[in-house]
Amino acid sequence: MQNLTLTNQSVKDITTKPVISVNKLNHYFGKGSLRKQVLFDINLQINAGEIVLLTGPSGSGKTTLLTLLGGLRSAEEGSLKILGQEMAGASKNQLTKVRCQIGYIFQAHNLMKFLTAKENVRMSLELHDEKLKQDMDAIAISMLEKVGLGDRVNYYAENLSGGQKQRVAIARALVSHPKIVLADEPTAALDKKSGRDVVELMYKLAKEQGITILLVTHDNRILDIADRILYMEDGCLVDDGIDVTTKMH
Numbered sequence: 193m194q195n196l197t198l199t200n201q202s203v204k205d206i207t208t209k210p211v212i213s214v215n216k217l218n219h220y221f222g223k224g225s226l227r228k229q230v231l232f233d234i235n236l237q238i239n240a241g242e243i244v245l246l247t248g249p250s251g252s253g254k255t256t257l258l259t260l261l262g263g264l265r266s267a268e269e270g271s272l273k274i275l276g277q278e279m280a281g282a283s284k285n286q287l288t289k290v291r292c293q294i295g296y297i298f299q300a301h302n303l304m305k306f307l308t309a310k311e312n313v314r315m316s317l318e319l320h321d322e323k324l325k326q327d328m329d330a331i332a333i334s335m336l337e338k339v340g341l342g343d344r345v346n347y348y349a350e351n352l353s354g355g356q357k358q359r360v361a362i363a364r365a366l367v368s369h370p371k372i373v374l375a376d377e378p379t380a381a382l383d384k385k386s387g388r389d390v391v392e393l394m395y396k397l398a399k400e401q402g403i404t405i406l407l408v409t410h411d412n413r414i415l416d417i418a419d420r421i422l423y424m425e426d427g428c429l430v431d432d433g434i435d436v437t438t439k440m441h
């Protein structure tokens with residue numbers, strides 16, 4: 193991929209700033225005799241600007257870990273720091289502040305089908321007080337242009353193809369310039385070409401904006417966009433970092 197090269201600045205960011213630090217993290221589901229441990233002693237550090245892929249068999253705990261890292265679930269045991277904020281025992285207010293700095297992209301894109309592409313992207317801006325004074329329509333349109341949907345701005349989400357919907361979801365996740373983007377199987381519902389286009393777009397925008405990406409995937413076709421690949425099995429991080437930076441870029 194010749195056009196996916198790291199800039200000196202992004203290489204420097206990768207080597208200097210941790211945005212996610214996990215230490216001895218355990219997680220359980222259920223109560224009483226049904227209580228079951230699903231994450232075991234997870235230790236992990238992810239640095240600014242890194243693109244990390246999380247892979248492993250079904251049921252190994254990838255989504256559970258991703259939702260914990262996104263502040264969508266409370267950390268119960270161990271330490272989990274996101275952008276310097278300890279999430280274990282954090283107040284609702286602290287969790288909300290962290291969430292505002294994270295963009296989420298899911299397999300089922302979760303667009304509002306009765307809103308247009310522009311309105312879906314704009315909605316994400318409306319969650320940020322400081323953006324309310326700006327021309328949010330213009331910002332949303334400019335972001336849609338960046339993902340190649342300048343001619344689909346006023347289309348309702350339900351009238352877009354799978355790949356186009358996922359690109360709207362990317363625009364929505366990135367428009368507020370989050371520090372971290374978490375993506376759960378973003379290519380699962382897409383054909384080979386659309387899946388490839390979507391991840392290459394995520395890669396390009398993330399490197400331009402210095403965003404850290406953690407992406408859960410079963411899709412072997414996209415492993416080469418990673419700076420690092422993590423592998424999970426039975427709730428454990430078996431491999432906490434095959435560094436592929438030198439290999440791929």
Ligand SMILES: Nc1ncnc2c1ncn2[C@@H]1O[C@H](COP(=O)(O)OP(=O)(O)OP(=O)(O)O)[C@@H](O)[C@H]1O
Nearest residue numbers: 221222230248249250251252253254255256257410
């Ligand atoms: N809300 C829940 N309540 C109880 N158990 C759960 C819950 N969510 C997940 N689990 C269990 O936790 C384990 C890890 O699930 P998780 O969804 O994190 O795995 P995964 O690696 O993301 O799987 P997949 O690749 O199939 O999406 C599984 O055994 C699952 O059954």
